Amino acid sequence: xxxxxxxxxxxxxxxxxxxxxxxxxxxxxxxxxxxxxxxxxxxxxxxxxxxxxxxxxxxxxxxxxxxxxxxxxxxxxxxxxxxxxxxxxxxxxxxxxxxxxxxxxxxxxxxxxxxxxxxxxxxxxxxxxxxxxxxxxxxxxxxxxxxxxxxxxxxxxxxxxxxxxxxxxxxxxxxxxxxxxxxxxxxxxxxxxxxxxxxxxxxxxxxxxxxxxxxxxxxxxxxxxxxxxxxxxxxxxxxxxxxxxxxxxxxxxxxxxxxxxxxxxxxxxxxxxxxxxxxxxxxxxxxxxxxxxxxxxxxxxxxxxxxxxxxxxxxxxxxxxxxxxxxxxxxxxxxxxxxxxxxxxxxxxxxxxxxxxxxxxxxxxxxxxxxxxxxxxxxxxxxxxxxxxxxxxxxxxxxxxxxxxxxxxxxxxxxxxxxxxxxxxxxxxxxxxxxxxxxxxxxxxxxxxxxxxxxxxxxxxxxxxxxxxxxxxxxxxxxxxx
Ligand code: NAD
Numbered sequence: 001x002x003x004x005x006x007x008x009x010x011x012x013x014x015x016x017x018x019x020x021x022x023x024x025x026x027x028x029x030x031x032x033x034x035x036x037x038x039x040x041x042x043x044x045x046x047x048x049x050x051x052x053x054x055x056x057x058x059x060x061x062x063x064x065x066x067x068x069x070x071x072x073x074x075x076x077x078x079x080x081x082x083x084x085x086x087x088x089x090x091x092x093x094x095x096x097x098x099x100x101x102x103x104x105x106x107x108x109x110x111x112x113x114x115x116x117x118x119x120x121x122x123x124x125x126x127x128x129x130x131x132x133x134x135x136x137x138x139x140x141x142x143x144x145x146x147x148x149x150x151x152x153x154x155x156x157x158x159x160x161x162x163x164x165x166x167x168x169x170x171x172x173x174x175x176x177x178x179x180x181x182x183x184x185x186x187x188x189x190x191x192x193x194x195x196x197x198x199x200x201x202x203x204x205x206x207x208x209x210x211x212x213x214x215x216x217x218x219x220x221x222x223x224x225x226x227x228x229x230x231x232x233x234x235x236x237x238x239x240x241x242x243x244x245x246x247x248x249x250x251x252x253x254x255x256x257x258x259x260x261x262x263x264x265x266x267x268x269x270x271x272x273x274x275x276x277x278x279x280x281x282x283x284x285x286x287x288x289x290x291x292x293x294x295x296x297x298x299x300x301x302x303x304x305x306x307x308x309x310x311x312x313x314x315x316x317x318x319x320x321x322x323x324x325x326x327x328x329x330x331x332x333x334x335x336x337x338x339x340x341x342x343x344x345x346x347x348x349x350x351x352x353x354x355x356x357x358x359x360x361x362x363x364x365x366x367x368x369x370x371x372x373x374x375x376x377x378x379x380x381x382x383x384x385x386x387x388x389x390x391x392x393x394x395x396x397x398x399x400x401x402x403x404x405x406x407x408x409x410x411x412x413x414x415x416x417x418x419x420x421x422x423x424x425x426x427x428x429x430x431x432x433x434x435x436x437x438x439x440x441x442x443x444x445x446x447x448x449x450x451x452x453x454x455x456x457x458x459x460x461x462x463x464x465x466x467x468x469x470x471x472x473x474x475x476x477x478x479x480x481x482x
Pocket of ligand 1: 154209410
């Protein structure tokens with residue numbers, strides 16, 4: 001047990017032991033076996049990474065954007081070559097299946113590819129003769145030092161939403177990955193180094209809330225990109241803003257999937273099951289509540305229940321596994337409490353899967369609840385586990401009202417053959433990412449990832465042109481030549 005590696009920070013282009021810091025165990029969620037120990041970096045450790053990033057900033061911002069984009073292309077090739085290593089690392093430390101992990105790495109690569117288009121996306125604007133002989137130029141310049149704080153559920157993809165875009169815009173960067181999945185971040189740091197990013201431009205600081213709080217208060221950090229749970233997002237947003245930083249904080253979710261009576265159940269049910277139970281429900285785009293517009297309830301629940309009973313739960317690296325473990329034992333305990341609360345509040349358990357008997361990992365049985373009422377806690381709170389609730393309503397109007405009463409507004413989807421219903425849904429639903437016959441409506445990286453309501457704090461979203469705006473400051477130059 002004691003020979004598990006102790007992870008190091010990556011600061012100023014060098015691996016740096018974090019002497020004197022407490023260590024946290026990093027277990028494999030599939031087996032409970034110890035994979036590594038991760039240091040809880042302190043303010044002093046954050047400070048040395050910020051100092052390196054600040055030193056690197058003046059030279060990096062003056063590198064022509066086409067050369068910065070070439071570094072991004074080099075990184076893309078290295079990530080492509082290491083894609084399988086990265087996916088296996090995600091399987092090991094996060095517990096999602098290899099197919100899910102490979103998909104998440106691909107989505108990360110997509111964000112890197114978008115970053116490489118910076119010579120076009122960073123262009124400003126020019127207007128001749130705003131008054132006679134006077135011209136106006138709008139420039140985009142980097143913000144400075146950017147910190148990225150990331151969650152456990154996408155160990156590769158979410159850091160890649162942030163670092164390549166921040167860097168290509170001319171900023172220097174500090175990544176504070178989730179302490180629950182620090183190993184893939186270490187592979188990414190190695191790849192940034194191999195891609196030739198100068199020392200100090202990309203830094204990795206391991207740790208938990210203490211490191212985050214040091215980041216939020218550090219005067220040397222100009223902008224913070226955060227993805228994680230709602231309470232942390234609110235804390236990050238308010239604290240970083242109070243310290244004068246630009247912040248985007250992507251938060252939790254409770255996504256509604258509306259199923260109309262005319263839906264193609266044959267194809268909709270697999271999409272709903274994949275949305276709710278894929279990655280053990282540990283996805284911010286996971287479908288969590290099905291709103292069944294009667295009379296679709298009975299046939300829908302019957303088919304969903306059949307599918308849920310057949311989900312194979314097991315170790316993430318086993319070929320037969322449909323649903324892997326959840327991230328930690330304490331998270332499993334919380335999900336089991338939610339399941340108990342659903343039963344106590346009077347929901348019907350329409351199907352309950354089984355957990356594997358052999359491995360000592362963190363397994364939760366997939367559960368399908370029927371006859372859930374909108375006011376029940378399981379219908380309102382983010383469970384972030386393999387639990388799906390069915391609410392039955394008489395009309396599309398009521399279905400939309402149920403979804404819109406939720407305090408989160410990340411994603412929502414409708415399953416229907418009726419274009420008019422789909423259009424009305426897309427128009428009225430108060431969620432930023434909307435699917436029509438799509439269970440996980442994840443925008444491609446050249447579009448923004450747009451949570452609404454309690455799912456997002458800030459104004460400029462991650463990825464797409466919003467990210468270019470977030471990672472740059474505009475400057476307007478007014479010129480007259482005598
Ligand atoms: P989390 O909030 O526990 O942790 C996120 C990050 O914040 C980690 O780096 C962690 O070290 C740090 N952190 C945790 N507690 C903190 C505290 N009290 N003070 C300061 N920093 C703290 O989130 P998680 O459990 O890792 O991730 C799952 C959550 O992320 C879910 O709620 C999910 O919906 C959300 N998520 C949202 C999106 C999105 O795009 N909206 C995407 C992925 C995940």
